[in-house]
Amino acid sequence: MxxxxxxxxxxxxxxxxxxxxxxxxxxxxxxxxxxxxxxxxxGMLDSPSTQIPEQRIKELEQQLEETQLKADFFEAVVKVMDRDFGVRISKKRKAELLRKKR
Structure with a gap:
Protein backbone atom coordinates (compact mmCIF):
# COMPACT_ATOMS: atom_id res chain seq x y z
CA MET A 1 0.00 0.00 0.00
CA GLY A 43 12.17 -6.59 16.82
CA MET A 44 9.15 -8.78 16.18
CA LEU A 45 9.78 -11.40 13.56
CA ASP A 46 6.17 -12.50 13.25
CA SER A 47 3.05 -10.44 13.56
CA PRO A 48 0.98 -11.19 16.68
CA SER A 49 -1.66 -12.94 14.58
CA THR A 50 0.84 -15.48 13.16
CA GLN A 51 2.52 -16.29 16.48
CA ILE A 52 1.42 -19.21 18.56
CA PRO A 53 0.04 -18.24 21.97
CA GLU A 54 3.16 -19.44 23.81
CA GLN A 55 5.38 -17.21 21.66
CA ARG A 56 3.12 -14.22 22.18
CA ILE A 57 3.00 -14.81 25.94
CA LYS A 58 6.79 -15.04 26.10
CA GLU A 59 7.16 -11.83 24.08
CA LEU A 60 4.66 -10.00 26.28
CA GLU A 61 6.41 -11.23 29.44
CA GLN A 62 9.71 -9.87 28.11
CA GLN A 63 8.09 -6.53 27.33
CA LEU A 64 6.56 -6.42 30.81
CA GLU A 65 9.91 -7.17 32.45
CA GLU A 66 11.61 -4.43 30.42
CA THR A 67 8.87 -1.96 31.28
CA GLN A 68 9.15 -2.79 34.98
CA LEU A 69 12.92 -2.29 34.87
CA LYS A 70 12.44 1.09 33.20
CA ALA A 71 9.86 2.13 35.80
CA ASP A 72 12.19 1.09 38.64
CA PHE A 73 15.04 3.03 37.05
CA PHE A 74 12.99 6.20 36.68
CA GLU A 75 11.70 5.92 40.25
CA ALA A 76 15.31 5.63 41.46
CA VAL A 77 16.28 8.71 39.43
CA VAL A 78 13.41 10.68 40.96
CA LYS A 79 14.46 9.61 44.48
CA VAL A 80 18.08 10.62 43.85
CA MET A 81 17.01 13.99 42.44
CA ASP A 82 14.85 14.59 45.52
CA ARG A 83 17.40 13.34 48.06
CA ASP A 84 20.63 14.76 46.63
CA PHE A 85 19.48 17.89 44.84
CA GLY A 86 16.20 18.77 46.55
CA VAL A 87 14.34 18.69 43.25
CA ARG A 88 10.84 17.31 43.49
CA ILE A 89 9.59 15.69 40.32
CA SER A 90 5.94 14.79 40.60
CA LYS A 91 2.72 15.57 38.84
CA LYS A 92 0.78 18.43 40.28
CA ARG A 93 -2.84 17.84 40.95
CA LYS A 94 -5.44 19.79 39.06
CA ALA A 95 -6.78 21.43 42.23
CA GLU A 96 -3.31 22.66 43.20
CA LEU A 97 -2.82 24.19 39.78
CA LEU A 98 -6.18 25.94 39.96
CA ARG A 99 -5.34 27.42 43.39
CA LYS A 100 -1.99 28.73 42.16
CA LYS A 101 -3.59 30.43 39.16
CA ARG A 102 -5.96 32.47 41.37
Missing amino acids: TYKQAQERYGIQGRSNVLVWLRKHGQLNWFKGIEKPNTVGN
Missing part, protein backbone atom coordinates in the same frame (compact mmCIF):
# COMPACT_ATOMS: atom_id res chain seq x y z
CA THR A 2 1.38 3.40 -0.90
CA TYR A 3 1.04 6.41 1.35
CA LYS A 4 -1.50 7.92 -1.05
CA GLN A 5 -3.61 4.77 -0.86
CA ALA A 6 -3.39 4.86 2.95
CA GLN A 7 -4.39 8.53 2.98
CA GLU A 8 -7.43 7.88 0.82
CA ARG A 9 -8.44 4.67 2.58
CA TYR A 10 -8.16 5.97 6.16
CA GLY A 11 -8.84 9.67 5.57
CA ILE A 12 -5.51 10.86 6.97
CA GLN A 13 -4.50 14.32 5.83
CA GLY A 14 -0.83 14.53 6.81
CA ARG A 15 1.67 12.83 4.53
CA SER A 16 4.39 12.48 7.15
CA ASN A 17 2.03 10.78 9.63
CA VAL A 18 1.12 8.20 7.02
CA LEU A 19 4.74 7.60 6.07
CA VAL A 20 5.82 7.19 9.70
CA TRP A 21 2.99 4.74 10.35
CA LEU A 22 3.70 2.74 7.20
CA ARG A 23 7.41 2.55 7.96
CA LYS A 24 6.69 1.35 11.47
CA HIS A 25 3.73 -0.97 10.94
CA GLY A 26 3.10 -1.36 7.25
CA GLN A 27 4.44 -3.68 4.64
CA LEU A 28 5.53 -1.17 2.06
CA ASN A 29 8.03 -1.55 -0.76
CA TRP A 30 9.35 1.95 -1.27
CA PHE A 31 10.75 1.22 -4.74
CA LYS A 32 8.03 -0.55 -6.69
CA GLY A 33 4.86 0.12 -4.70
CA ILE A 34 4.38 -3.64 -4.21
CA GLU A 35 3.66 -5.00 -0.77
CA LYS A 36 6.40 -7.05 0.85
CA PRO A 37 7.28 -7.99 4.42
CA ASN A 38 8.85 -5.15 6.35
CA THR A 39 12.36 -6.14 7.42
CA VAL A 40 12.90 -3.13 9.67
CA GLY A 41 10.72 -3.03 12.74
CA ASN A 42 10.52 -3.20 16.48
Whole structure:
Protein backbone atom coordinates (compact mmCIF):
# COMPACT_ATOMS: atom_id res chain seq x y z
CA MET A 1 0.00 0.00 0.00
CA THR A 2 1.38 3.40 -0.90
CA TYR A 3 1.04 6.41 1.35
CA LYS A 4 -1.50 7.92 -1.05
CA GLN A 5 -3.61 4.77 -0.86
CA ALA A 6 -3.39 4.86 2.95
CA GLN A 7 -4.39 8.53 2.98
CA GLU A 8 -7.43 7.88 0.82
CA ARG A 9 -8.44 4.67 2.58
CA TYR A 10 -8.16 5.97 6.16
CA GLY A 11 -8.84 9.67 5.57
CA ILE A 12 -5.51 10.86 6.97
CA GLN A 13 -4.50 14.32 5.83
CA GLY A 14 -0.83 14.53 6.81
CA ARG A 15 1.67 12.83 4.53
CA SER A 16 4.39 12.48 7.15
CA ASN A 17 2.03 10.78 9.63
CA VAL A 18 1.12 8.20 7.02
CA LEU A 19 4.74 7.60 6.07
CA VAL A 20 5.82 7.19 9.70
CA TRP A 21 2.99 4.74 10.35
CA LEU A 22 3.70 2.74 7.20
CA ARG A 23 7.41 2.55 7.96
CA LYS A 24 6.69 1.35 11.47
CA HIS A 25 3.73 -0.97 10.94
CA GLY A 26 3.10 -1.36 7.25
CA GLN A 27 4.44 -3.68 4.64
CA LEU A 28 5.53 -1.17 2.06
CA ASN A 29 8.03 -1.55 -0.76
CA TRP A 30 9.35 1.95 -1.27
CA PHE A 31 10.75 1.22 -4.74
CA LYS A 32 8.03 -0.55 -6.69
CA GLY A 33 4.86 0.12 -4.70
CA ILE A 34 4.38 -3.64 -4.21
CA GLU A 35 3.66 -5.00 -0.77
CA LYS A 36 6.40 -7.05 0.85
CA PRO A 37 7.28 -7.99 4.42
CA ASN A 38 8.85 -5.15 6.35
CA THR A 39 12.36 -6.14 7.42
CA VAL A 40 12.90 -3.13 9.67
CA GLY A 41 10.72 -3.03 12.74
CA ASN A 42 10.52 -3.20 16.48
CA GLY A 43 12.17 -6.59 16.82
CA MET A 44 9.15 -8.78 16.18
CA LEU A 45 9.78 -11.40 13.56
CA ASP A 46 6.17 -12.50 13.25
CA SER A 47 3.05 -10.44 13.56
CA PRO A 48 0.98 -11.19 16.68
CA SER A 49 -1.66 -12.94 14.58
CA THR A 50 0.84 -15.48 13.16
CA GLN A 51 2.52 -16.29 16.48
CA ILE A 52 1.42 -19.21 18.56
CA PRO A 53 0.04 -18.24 21.97
CA GLU A 54 3.16 -19.44 23.81
CA GLN A 55 5.38 -17.21 21.66
CA ARG A 56 3.12 -14.22 22.18
CA ILE A 57 3.00 -14.81 25.94
CA LYS A 58 6.79 -15.04 26.10
CA GLU A 59 7.16 -11.83 24.08
CA LEU A 60 4.66 -10.00 26.28
CA GLU A 61 6.41 -11.23 29.44
CA GLN A 62 9.71 -9.87 28.11
CA GLN A 63 8.09 -6.53 27.33
CA LEU A 64 6.56 -6.42 30.81
CA GLU A 65 9.91 -7.17 32.45
CA GLU A 66 11.61 -4.43 30.42
CA THR A 67 8.87 -1.96 31.28
CA GLN A 68 9.15 -2.79 34.98
CA LEU A 69 12.92 -2.29 34.87
CA LYS A 70 12.44 1.09 33.20
CA ALA A 71 9.86 2.13 35.80
CA ASP A 72 12.19 1.09 38.64
CA PHE A 73 15.04 3.03 37.05
CA PHE A 74 12.99 6.20 36.68
CA GLU A 75 11.70 5.92 40.25
CA ALA A 76 15.31 5.63 41.46
CA VAL A 77 16.28 8.71 39.43
CA VAL A 78 13.41 10.68 40.96
CA LYS A 79 14.46 9.61 44.48
CA VAL A 80 18.08 10.62 43.85
CA MET A 81 17.01 13.99 42.44
CA ASP A 82 14.85 14.59 45.52
CA ARG A 83 17.40 13.34 48.06
CA ASP A 84 20.63 14.76 46.63
CA PHE A 85 19.48 17.89 44.84
CA GLY A 86 16.20 18.77 46.55
CA VAL A 87 14.34 18.69 43.25
CA ARG A 88 10.84 17.31 43.49
CA ILE A 89 9.59 15.69 40.32
CA SER A 90 5.94 14.79 40.60
CA LYS A 91 2.72 15.57 38.84
CA LYS A 92 0.78 18.43 40.28
CA ARG A 93 -2.84 17.84 40.95
CA LYS A 94 -5.44 19.79 39.06
CA ALA A 95 -6.78 21.43 42.23
CA GLU A 96 -3.31 22.66 43.20
CA LEU A 97 -2.82 24.19 39.78
CA LEU A 98 -6.18 25.94 39.96
CA ARG A 99 -5.34 27.42 43.39
CA LYS A 100 -1.99 28.73 42.16
CA LYS A 101 -3.59 30.43 39.16
CA ARG A 102 -5.96 32.47 41.37
